[in-house]
Amino acid sequence: MVAGLLSAAVGVALLGRVEAGSPLTTVTSSRTTKQPTRIASSASRRGRPRPGEDGPGTLTVCPGPCQTRDVPVCLHEVAGGEGAVDETVDRTGDAPSPDTVRDRALRRAHEHAATWLHSLGDRPVPARVDADTVADALGRELPDGPAEAADVVDLLASAGEPGLTAMPSGRFFGFVTGGSHPAALAADWLVSVWDQNAILRKVTPAVAAVEEVAAGWLLELLGLPGGCGVGFVTGATAANFTGIAAGRDELLRRAGWDPVRGLAGGPPLRVVAGRERHDSVELALRYAGLPRPELVDVDREGRVVPGALREALDASPAVPTLLLLQAGNLHSGAFDPFEACVGLAHEYGAWVHVDGAFGLWAAASPSHAHLTAGVEAADSWATDAHKTLNVPYDCGIAVVRDPAALTAAMGGHGDYLIADAAGDAIDRVPEMSRRARGVPVWAALRAMGRSGVAQMVDRMCAQARTFADAIGTIEGAEILNDVVLTQVCAAFGDDDRTQGVVARMLRDGTAWTSGSRWHGRAVLRLSVSNAATTDDDVHRTLEALRRAVAEPQP
Numbered sequence: 418m419v420a421g422l423l424s425a426a427v428g429v430a431l432l433g434r435v436e437a438g439s440p441l442t443t444v445t446s447s448r449t450t451k452q453p454t455r456i457a458s459s460a461s462r463r464g465r466p467r468p469g470e471d472g473p474g475t476l477t478v479c480p481g482p483c484q485t486r487d488v489p490v491c492l493h494e495v496a497g498g499e500g501a502v503d504e505t506v507d508r509t510g511d512a513p514s515p516d517t518v519r520d521r522a523l524r525r526a527h528e529h530a531a532t533w534l535h536s537l538g539d540r541p542v543p544a545r546v547d548a549d550t551v552a553d554a555l556g557r558e559l560p561d562g563p564a565e566a567a568d569v570v571d572l573l574a575s576a577g578e579p580g581l582t583a584m585p586s587g588r589f590f591g592f593v594t595g596g597s598h599p600a601a602l603a604a605d606w607l608v609s610v611w612d613q614n615a616i617l618r619k620v621t622p623a624v625a626a627v628e629e630v631a632a633g634w635l636l637e638l639l640g641l642p643g644g645c646g647v648g649f650v651t652g653a654t655a656a657n658f659t660g661i662a663a664g665r666d667e668l669l670r671r672a673g674w675d676p677v678r679g680l681a682g683g684p685p686l687r688v689v690a691g692r693e694r695h696d697s698v699e700l701a702l703r704y705a706g707l708p709r710p711e712l713v714d715v716d717r718e719g720r721v722v723p724g725a726l727r728e729a730l731d732a733s734p735a736v737p738t739l740l741l742l743q744a745g746n747l748h749s750g751a752f753d754p755f756e757a758c759v760g761l762a763h764e765y766g767a768w769v770h771v772d773g774a775f776g777l778w779a780a781a782s783p784s785h786a787h788l789t790a791g792v793e794a795a796d797s798w799a800t801d802a803h804k805t806l807n808v809p810y811d812c813g814i815a816v817v818r819d820p821a822a823l824t825a826a827m828g829g830h831g832d833y834l835i836a837d838a839a840g841d842a843i844d845r846v847p848e849m850s851r852r853a854r855g856v857p858v859w860a861a862l863r864a865m866g867r868s869g870v871a872q873m874v875d876r877m878c879a880q881a882r883t884f885a886d887a888i889g890t891i892e893g894a895e896i897l898n899d900v901v902l903t904q905v906c907a908a909f910g911d912d913d914r915t916q917g918v919v920a921r922m923l924r925d926g927t928a929w930t931s932g933s934r935w936h937g938r939a940v941l942r943l944s945v946s947n948a949a950t951t952d953d954d955v956h957r958t959l960e961a962l963r964r965a966v967a968e969p970q971p
């Protein structure tokens with residue numbers, strides 16, 4: 418049902434017309450009256466049928482629900498309708514207009530998109546071929562001349578399809594990947610079509626407005642202070658970098674050093690983090706020119722031990738310190754004890770940054786918000802919209818309590834840039850030019866509302882608990898973490914056996930689960946982060962897991 422809605426939504430997004438009397442309305446009325454017609458297509462003239470063509474040289478145009486493809490909304494429906502693209506130009510021999518070329522390419526993209534999305538329910542989750550095979554199918558030689566846009570789209574889709582992993586499938590539980598809410602996906606298409614460089618308020622007021630509204634909603638949902646600066650970045654790594662850079666510069670200023678002078682010759686800075694910080698914060702520290710963190714002890718779930726943190730802070734109380742905490746441990750889903758740690762760090766004048774790539778979203782659910790208690794006292798936060806919120810890649814969110822500190826670290830200037838006194842998006846992200854990636858965030862939030870986001874988080878957590886409970890009943894299986902959120906870590910005996918189960922799960926293809934190492938042991942990790950995951954997906958995954966465990970170890 419979600420896929421059907423999605424297909425309809427993207428169709429509307431591409432066509433851009435929803436009023437009465439629009440082509441879509443025409444389609445509805447034409448369903449009962451029009452018969453399929455056949456037209457020539459340039460691809461088939463060269464003997465290469467496109468998907469949906471029923472033989473060389475012909476392209477079936479459907480008058481209603483597609484009669485040649487397994488898709489409920491087929492853009493062939495609009496052929497011949499009011500305002501529809503004239504598909505007959507090829508027959509007359511006239512060169513297609515740029516509008517026609519573009520519309521054809523978009524229609525092909527929509528068809529391939531619908532085919533892909535409708536395949537997700539049953540296709541094997543892992544890719545069927547490797548990257549070299551796809552590169553061969555694409556053709557490795559730079560073409561001498563131009564090709565039709567629609568043909569390029571066809572080639573891309575047909576060569577790429579076997580090499581795609583069904584990450585948006587409800588049975589993809591690897592990494593922390595998220596899914597795509599239909600409204601966010603359709604809005605993301607609009608972002609490409611609008612093609613706004615989302616940097617200046619005065620130049621693209623629509624995008625500025627949408628992103629500003631979305632930013633306010635985000636702060637409310639995540640329980641963060643209302644006046645924070647919010648930047649829409651590529652992902653949590655970039656959001657970690659943004660928060661860390663804002664903190665670095667503020668600490669340098671407090672120490673009497675202007676950050677524009679660079680780090681060399683400036684006051685030393687310390688970075689402290691829990692032993693189980695995510696690797697991305699180390700990357701972000703490198704980008705920011707800062708040293709690797711000094712690691713403090715964590716408990717069994719990977720949470721920073723406040724006593725160990727105090728000891729670390731006490732060791733050099735005079736050195737300006739950046740403390741990196743975590744909302745949502747990759748393996749356990751656990752949260753650092755913010756109430757104890759943030760206040761403590763502030764006693765030492767530290768800047769506290771929280772990596773909450775997926776876990777910060779617990780705050781949006783009244784039944785899970787206790788996990789983030791005290792997080793709002795930190796100085797900066799990183800999260801992803803492309804994980805728990807189910808916005809398509811790439812979309813992360815950087816939040817800094819003091820908007821001036823964010824602007825000081827990220828602000829871009831140029832005599833040709835038309836600044837707005839209210840502040841511009843360019844001042845809140847590392848990039849200068851960027852796509853309007855806050856728009857799909859707005860769409861997801863507008864579509865789900867407060868209660869929808871909370872229910873989504875609760876459903877993911879409930880499904881994770883279902884996994885843990887059911888895996889716990891499999892003979893020889895062990896759940897290694899306290900399942901408080903969306904992450905489940907399991908072992909199936911010794912490392913060889915666990916790795917064997919991970920490998921057999923991949924070979925089976927019903928679902929995707931990750932292998933990893935945690936606390937010195939091989940583990941199978943499940944991360945529930947796709948709103949499209951159904952209880953049936955969970956059931957089918959558990960069946961596959963039981964098969965993988967039952968299969969004798971070679």
Ligand SMILES: Cc1ncc(COP(=O)(O)O)c(C=O)c1O
Nearest residue numbers: 593652653654695697747774801
């Ligand atoms: C806790 C945590 N932090 C940061 C990241 C990095 O996020 P991204 O890949 O969006 O940059 C991840 C990715 O899974 C994560 O789980």
